[in-house]
């Protein structure tokens with residue numbers, strides 16, 4: 318089944334299943350970004366701040382991409398150039414309606430006190446459609462994003478709709494795309510660096526939400542917030558599960574932990 322078949326229309330209303338829309342792509346992960354790209358700055362607050370690390374800023378690029386200008390991680394800007402070129406050829410009506418609300422912005426995820434936003438590394442972009450930066454339940458904006466998403470998907474970008482409709486204007490380089498930049502020597506990271514695949518602190522997205530639901534079911538009456546953000550309380554719950562299951566206490570969720578929860 319092609320990913321495009323997930324997109325259906327019901328009269329004027331778009332019906333897309335957020336959890337499945339990104340297929341096999343995983344959102345970029347802060348622990349992996351830190352290891353492969355480096356840290357943009359020392360601390361992060363709720364509002365956007367400038368990067369401080371010169372090692373990091375050397376990796377940035379500003380470019381006029383046609384409908385908008387953006388600053389971000391150089392390989393992300395190059396990928397966006399290819400995406401925008403495809404849009405100009407395949408969806409010319411949408412090309413001129415495109416804009417950029419935010420790309421590089423060092424801050425926490427909105428609503429979280431612990432998770433760093435992927436905007437911090439300049440690998441995520443919030444689009445505008447006709448100048449609108451959010452969908453606000455606007456069917457025209459959502460319809461435009463639904464047309465754009467397959468182009469981003471095939472270039473390895475993860476659609477924020479997987480986090481929920483409030484993030485539908487957000488696209489970010491997937492975990493696999495960031496790893497491929499490192500393998501191509503574009504990030505200055507050592508080629509032989511060993512990176513964890515397990516879900517861990519700082520991750521977000523549908524896989525984290527699935528983990529939280531399973532943790533709540535397994536650890537009744539303990540109850541953590543099911544928000545798709547792998548923060549301190551999720552890590553505590555994983556520690557508790559590992560203790561009960563006789564697994565090494567790491568606070569991360571590799572296969573044995575997922576197996577103990579019946580998720581693999």
Ligand SMILES: [Zn+2]
Nearest residue numbers: 441442443487
């Ligand atoms: Zn965003």
